[in-house]
Amino acid sequence: MNLHHIQTSAKQDNALACCLKYMGKQDAILLSGNGVNSLLLPEWQERLADIRVMALKGDVEARGLSQRLGHYTVIDYDTFVQESLKHDKVITW
Amino acid sequence: MSKFIIQVNGAAYASSASYNAYRFAKAALESGHEIERVFFYQDGVLNTSTLNSPASDEFDLTKAWVSLNKKYSVQLVNCVSAALRRGILSQNEAKENQLDHWNMEEPFEMGGLGELVTGIEAADRVVSF
Amino acid sequence: MKKVAIVFRRAPHGSPHGREALDLALLSASFEQEVSLIFVDDGVLNLIKDQQPERVGAKDYISTFGALPLYDVDTVLACEESLLEYDLEPTELTIEVEKVSPSMITEQLTQVDEVLVF
Numbered sequence: 001m002n003l004h005h006i007q008t009s010a011k012q013d014n015a016l017a018c019c020l021k022y023m024g025k026q027d028a029i030l031l032s033g034n035g036v037n038s039l040l041l042p043e044w045q046e047r048l049a050d051i052r053v054m055a056l057k058g059d060v061e062a063r064g065l066s067q068r069l070g071h072y073t074v075i076d077y078d079t080f081v082q083e084s085l086k087h088d089k090v091i092t093w
Numbered sequence: 094m095s096k097f098i099i100q101v102n103g104a105a106y107a108s109s110a111s112y113n114a115y116r117f118a119k120a121a122l123e124s125g126h127e128i129e130r131v132f133f134y135q136d137g138v139l140n141t142s143t144l145n146s147p148a149s150d151e152f153d154l155t156k157a158w159v160s161l162n163k164k165y166s167v168q169l170v171n172c173v174s175a176a177l178r179r180g181i182l183s184q185n186e187a188k189e190n191q192l193d194h195w196n197m198e199e200p201f202e203m204g205g206l207g208e209l210v211t212g213i214e215a216a217d218r219v220v221s222f
Numbered sequence: 223m224k225k226v227a228i229v230f231r232r233a234p235h236g237s238p239h240g241r242e243a244l245d246l247a248l249l250s251a252s253f254e255q256e257v258s259l260i261f262v263d264d265g266v267l268n269l270i271k272d273q274q275p276e277r278v279g280a281k282d283y284i285s286t287f288g289a290l291p292l293y294d295v296d297t298v299l300a301c302e303e304s305l306l307e308y309d310l311e312p313t314e315l316t317i318e319v320e321k322v323s324p325s326m327i328t329e330q331l332t333q334v335d336e337v338l339v340f
Contacts (some may be wrong), residue, residue: 206250
């Protein structure tokens with residue numbers, strides 16, 4: 001079980017698309033930086049619907065998205081550290 | 094408690110990845126985990142320039158890395174070849190290249206990619222930014 | 223010894239990602255790690271033969287792919303869908319690679335100890 005770490009938005013870079021193509025069914029995704037913006041787009045909301053997705057709190061708040069992304073799991077740095085250890089490894093795309 | 098190696102590939106200021114790397118490292122250390130070393134590769138080496146001079150009311154990432162070293166003795170290692178290509182030199186490299194100026198000093202150090210590899214081998218987890 | 227997979231997902235020469243990925247791959251191999259290379263997405267463009275990076279002031283790391291067997295790097299995978307997307311035939315590639323399905327790449331990413339993406 002891997003944790004995939006995406007730091008760029010789907011409009012900016014192919015990292016998220018690439019990750020979705022090669023990730024395992026049990027894997028999770030953490031969105032940070034501009035990566036959180038992908039959750040605003042219906043296309044990517046759909047593609048991520050059946051995956052365990054987390055977004056980094058600081059990046060969500062910095063961008064004024066706390067309400068819009070209210071139904072997503074938002075985690076702080078401490079939880080990021082814990083999640084990185086719960087998974088077998090972290091793959092940053 | 095676990096042991097991490099943090100790989101920083103994003104530039105200071107030009108990329109948010111490096112700030113997140115710092116916050117992750119800080120959170121891990123504050124939770125009692127160990128960091129084998131922070132390894133700066135690719136544009137990440139730009140975190141280590143002592144000439145980075147943000148305005149006084151702005152966050153200074155280079156100083157933040159230094160404070161992490163002071164508090165937790167975390168090793169802060171540059172990939173020397175990635176650094177040289179991007180104009181990051183210690184006094185030593187400046188001398189070797191007959192240059193009058195340098196912009197990297199302790200607690201940052203120059204190392205080789207081998208230190209990333211041995212770090213990955215020694216750590217429980219590598220996290221890249 | 224750890225199993226480390228290095229993923230090439232970006233096109234060559236537009237940025238130094240591919241070059242710095244290969245540097246790390248060879249160094250890891252020389253430190254006796256079990257290294258595998260995986261080419262996906264635009265990364266498969268690294269494999270095209272007859273490249274002349276020096277024409278754009280870039281280092282010719284492409285020719286260094288030929289040295290992988292000397293470093294005992296035996297696992298070199300390329301995504302068959304990415305190769306197809308760019309219509310790349312095996313004869314057009316600078317080294318021999320194992321054409322694999324996305325699910326086999328998933329499997330490789332699961333098997334290894336660490337994955338570094340460039």
